[in-house]
């Protein structure tokens with residue numbers, strides 16, 4: 001099945017991340033996993049850092065109304081953009097303005113997606129303005145990623161699956177070791193070299 | 207924010223809060239929308255719910271009469287019951303208001319349907 005890219009319009013949301021290669025690589029990964037995911041029948045799906053909301057809306061093209069969709073973003077304008085994109089695509093998404101998944105009770109999400117801020121920057125970059133939170137990853141691009149990984153065991157349900165976007169420079173082997181210590185398996189399911197960036201999608205589950 | 211989401215939120219993220227569940231709801235603006243009813247889907251959601259928290263939420267938004275006090279047996283086959291749960295979970299939306307931590311009274315605003323669960327540094 002070819003997944004259609006959801007409609008979006010960000011002209012009124014200037015501090016929100018415009019979908020680009022990393023976004024599309026995650027969309028391609030979901031398309032690749034389409035049959036697997038349909039068999040998994042996730043009941044609760046969460047996208048952390050949903051930005052425009054394109055990815056969480058596209059999930060509704062896979063599961064239609066047989067899944068409950070949730071999204072969070074630390075940037076309030078991204079939360080509004082996500083709701084707007086969801087409604088343009090006639091998809092019901094519940095949105096929370098929060099840090100990662102803070103506020104949700106533990107162990108509910110069967111499907112989790114995160115395209116984090118992954119660019120290597122100074123730590124302070126992240127805090128300067130709202131749009132910087134979409135890319136500034138601090139030391140090794142890993143500051144938000146590592147915080148997220150530590151929370152994985154409490155976010156995912158027992159059968160939960162996570163798709164995480166990473167950059168080669170984030171040190172894939174090390175990420176894999178970190179999640180391994182938390183009791184998860186990981187596997188690279190898709191990669192793409194674009195100008196200046198080498199992008200990967202890691203699939204993580206118990 | 208739908209009442210479904212309320213069922214999944216807690217203020218345990220605040221330091222010194224033990225359970226932080228369920229949050230109480232203060233409604234300023236609420237709407238009711240129509241969502242397609244799928245009985246099998248609702249029957250899959252029900253075992254994942256905290257029934258008491260849902261009861262409390264329904265009570266706080268002023269729709270108390272719609273649900274029984276306890277989860278009924280064989281709910282899978284009770285279309286009437288499933289419809290009621292469908293309605294309270296998915297069709298009632300809090301547009302503006304707030305969620306309040308049961309232990310500390312800390313309030314989390316809901317604006318444009320979006321709860322703000324961001325914490326200040328000294329709260330974590």
Ligand SMILES: C[S@@+](CC[C@H](N)C(=O)[O-])C[C@H]1O[C@@H](n2cnc3c(N)ncnc32)[C@H](O)[C@@H]1O
Nearest residue numbers: 019023049050051073074075099100115133134
């Ligand atoms: C690379 S962008 C991805 C946006 C969108 N998911 C996409 O793929 O196009 C990263 C997003 O994560 C959000 N974000 C950054 N740090 C976050 C945090 N700690 N909690 C939640 N969201 C965060 C940013 O605001 C931004 O929307």
